[in-house]
Amino acid sequence: MLLHEAVGRALVAHGVDTMFGLVGDGNLFVVDSYVRHAGGRYVGATHEANAVHMAHGYAVLSDRIGVATVTHGPGVTNTLTALVEARKAAVPLVLVCGDTDSLDRDGPQVIGQRDLVLPTGAGVEQVRSAQTALEDLSTALRRARTERRPVVLNLPAELVHAEVDFVDQRVELPAEARLALDDGQLDIAVGMLASAQRPLILAGRGARGAATSLSALAARIGAPVATTLGAKDLFRDDEANLGIFGTLASPAGLDAITKADCVFAFGASLNRYTTVKGSLLADKTVIHCDLDVGRLGRLAEIDAAVVGDAGDVAETVVAWLNEAEIPSSSFRATIFAEGSRDREESLLAMPVAGGGRVAEGGRVDVRTALRAIDAAVERDRTFVTDAGRYLAVAWPEVHVDHPDHFLFTVSFGAIGTGVGSAIGAALARPDHPALLVCGDGGLMLGGLAELSTVSRLGLDLVVVVCNDSAYGAEYVQLAGADLSPGLTEFSWPSFEALAGAMGFEAITVNDAEDLGTAVERIRARTGPMLVDIKLDPAAMPDVAH
Template identity: 45%
Template sequence: MRAHRRVATALRELGVETVFGLMGEGNMRPLIDFAGLGGSVVAATTEGAAVSMADGYARVGRRLGVASVTHGPGATNALTALTEAVRARTPLLLLTGDTPPREDHLQRFDLRGLAALAGAGYVRVGAAADAAADVARATRRAATESRPVLLDLPVPLQRLDVADGPPLRPPSPLRPGAPGEEELDRALGILAGARRPVILAGRGALDARDEIVALAHCVGAPLGTTLLGKGLFAGEPLDLGVIGTLASGRALETVQAADCLLVLGAGLNRYTSVDGALLEGRAVVQVDRDPARISAAAEVGLVADVRRTAASMREQLIAAGQEPATAHRGDLAALLAAEAAGPVASADGPDTLDPRTVMRWLDRVLPADRVVVTDTGRFVSAPWRLLSVRSPADFAHTCNFASIGLGLGTALGAAVAARRATVAVVGDGGGVMNLVELATAVRLGLPLLVVVCNDGAYGMEYRHLRAEDDDPSPARCVWPDFAAVARALGARAATVRTRADLEALDGRVAALGSDGAGPLLVDVRCDPDVDPDADPAEPAGPA
C-alpha cells in the first residue's frame, strides 16, 4: 500500500476513532484514507479550530486527540491553539506533511522549528517503510509526555509503496508507581500530628475520588480543589470548592486556619496558592506522578500515583489508631451549605445582565450532567465560580496561553467526545473570532449552547484603561448581530437583555442534549462598566 494509507491504517489500529482537520495538499491523502477505513473526520473551518477541537476532545474524552492540517500556512494558523494544548498538557497528535523539497515552494516552512516554538514534540517520518512505527512512536510520546506531538509525513514520501506489516497494538497504560517508604512515613507523621488538615486535589486526582474522600474522613479534613479539579468532591458536606483566588470566603478562611495542606495531583501555581500566601505557616505534603510538579514549598514531596498513595495513607493511619482531627469548626458543613445557597452579588442594568446572574441561572436550568468550557476574558470568574460540573472531566478552559478565541473550538471537540449537553462561555471579542465554526456544530448536530458575554468591548483592555483613569472608548467594539449570524449559519439563537429574557429560554436550555435540535447561541448583553469580580456596592473604576 501507499505510505499515506499505512499511516491511516496505523491510526485506526492504535484505536483512533476521530480526527479533526482541514484538508490540504500536505494531509488530504491520510484524511481520505482514514475516513475510508471507518474513522470519523470532523472537518473544521479553520486550522486553529481543528487543533482546539482535538484539544477539547482529548481533555473531556480523556483520550488521545488527533488533528490534521496541511503544511506551511496550515501549520502556522494552528500555532496558537497548539501552544494552548502544550500548556494544558494535552496528549495530542498533530498530523501534517512537509512540502516537496523545492526552494521556490510557496508553502515551505520549518515544521520542526514550529513544534519547538510551541513546546510540542516532533517526529518526522524519514522513510516510507517506517511510517507505521513512527505513528506509534509519536502517539506513545504524546501519551507519556502529556503534550502534543507534531507528526511530519513529507508529501513526496506519502505516495511511496510500503509493505503491509503486522497490525499495531494500542500501548498499554503506564503503571503508576507506589510511594517510597521513607517519604510516606514522613508524610504520615505530618498528617497524624495535624489538628486542622485540609486536602487539596487537582485534575491529577480524577481517578482517586473515593480513596481521597475516605482518607479525608479518616483524618478529619475538609476537601478543596484547584480550578482544573472543579467538581471532584461535589456532594461532600465538607467540600470547600475551588481553592485560591476563586475561593469563597468560608473556604479561604478554612485554608488559612489549616496547619497542614495535603496536595494530591495538583499544581501549586500562583492562583491556587494566592501567590504563595496559602502555603506559608503550614506544612505542605504533595503527591504527584510528575516530579516536575512537586513544589519547592512542599515539606514532603511524593512522586507516586495519587490513588495508591491515598489508599495506603488511610490504611496505615487506621492501623495506627488515627482519630479524625476535631479542631475545624464543628458547624463548618452547615456554614458551607448556607454560603453555597446564599444570594449571588450581581449588578444588572435596565437592559443589561451581569454575567453572575446568567451563570447562576444556567447552573439551575442546564442538565446536571453538562460539560462546561470557557474561553478567556474578564467574564471568566463568573462561570468558574458559579457554573458547576459533576466531575473535573466535564470542565475545560482555554486560559493556559491566555489567548481569546479558542473556547468555541475546544467546546466543539468536547461535545464530540461527550455527546451530551455542552456549554461554551465566551466573550464577544473571542466569540467573533471563530463564530463561523458554529456551522460545524450545526452540521454535526451537536448539543451545544454558546453563551456570549457581550459587553461590546475588549473587556480586559477596557478595565485596564479605566483603572488608569484613561478614556476606555478605544476598547469599545461594534460587532455584527451574534444571533443573526448564528441563524445564518443554521443554529438557533436568542438575544437577552433582562432576567425575563433569560426565563423565556428555560425550556430550550433545559432540553439541551435531549431535543436533538442542535446548537443554540445566546447573546447576553452586558455592561462593560460592571466588574464581575467586584461587589456591586463598590464602584467598578474611575467615574
C-alpha cells in the same frame, strides 16, 4: 498500495476513529484514504487552529490521543497558538501535516515547518522515506502518549503517491506501574497530620479518581476538602466542601483556608493561582502527594513529600491513624458550624462583581445569568470555557458531575479556543449535552465560523456568550487608570441573527425577563443553541490573578 492509502489505514489500525482537520494540497489524499478506504471519521474545520483545538478537546474528554491534519505552509502556521495551548496543557496529540516537496526551494508555501513548530514545545517527527512512513507515524503516536504533548508529523509531498507495502506498526504501551509506598515518607506525613489542629485536604487534577478515599481521609481527621480548578466539583456532594482553593476561592472558603494549619495536597501542582503566589500556604505545614516525583515541591515550598497514587496514600494514612488511635480534629465541625452559614450560598459563592458597579439599564448581572444557565442545562453535561474575565464567575458557578467532564482551555491565556475545543469535547461524549461559556471577543476571534460545524454535526451544544461588547481584561485596565476604555469596546453584529443563519436556535438576553425565556428555551431545545447575554462591562468581575 500508495502511501496515502497506507497512512489512512495505519491511523485506523492505531485506533484513531476520529480525525479533525482542514484539507489542502498536502493532506488531501491522506484524508480521502482515511475516510474512503479505512472507514475513519473525519471532521472538517473552518480554520486549522480550530482543527487542533477540536483534537485537543477530544483527547482530554476521551482520554485518547487526539489527531488533527492540515496542509503545508500556511496550514501549519495557522496552528501554532493551538499547539502551544496543547503543549502547556500536556495533551497527547498528533498533527499530521503535509510538507512541501523536498526539492522545491521557492514555492509559495515553502517554509521550514520544523523550525516553526519546535518553539511551541511540540515535538516533530519527519517522515524520512516512503518505506519508513508507517514507522514514523507509529513513533509520533507513541511519543504523543508518553511525552504528554503534541507531536507534528511532516509528510513531504513527493512521498504521498509512492508505492509501499502495508505493515502493521502498532506498539502496545505498558500500563502504568503502581509504586510501592515508602513507609518513611508516610510516617513523616502521618506524624504531621497527628500534630495538626486544623487540617485541610486539597485535591488537584492528578487525584480526580480518588474522591471517595480522600473524602474518607478528610472525615477521619476532621478536615474540610477543597480542590484546584482542574479538579473542580470533585467533592461537589461532600458535606465539607469548600469549593475551589486559590484565587477563585469564595470569601467564606478563603476564611477557612486561611485558618488551616496543615494542607495535605494530592495530585496538585500548587501553582501560583492555587496558592495565590504562595500566600495561602504561608505558616502552614504542607504535605504534597503525587505520582510524579518531579512535581513534588516544584512550584511551592513543602514540608513533606509522598510519592504514590492519591487513593492508595489516603487509604493507607487512614489505616495508620486508626492503628495508632490518633483522634480527629474539630476543625471541620467548627468551620461548618460558624454562624450556621448556608454552605451553598456562603462557602461556595463568589462576590457578584470584583470591584465593579451594579449593572445598569435593567441588565442581569453575570452571576445571576450563569447560575440560571447552570440550573437549566442537564447536570451530566460537558463544560468548556474560552478565556475572558467572566471566568472568575463561570468557573465557580457552573458545575459538572465530575472534573473529567470539565475542559480547561486557558493554559496559554489565548481567547478564541472555546468553540473548537467544545466541538471535540462534545464528540468525545456524544450522549451528553455540552455547555460552552465564552466571551464576545473570543467568539468573534476564533469561533463564529465554527458554529456552522456544530450545526453540520448536529451537536447538542449550548453556547453562552458573556457579551460586554469589549475586550474585558483590557477594558478594566484602561478604566482603572482613569483612561477611556473606548479602544477595547466594539459594536458587534447580532449574534442571535448570525447563529440563526448557521442553524442554531438563538436568543438575546437583555434583562431578567429575557433570561427566564432563555432558560425555558434551553430546556426545550432540539438542537444547538446560542444565548447572547448582554452585560455591562463596568459591572464585570476582575480577572483572577
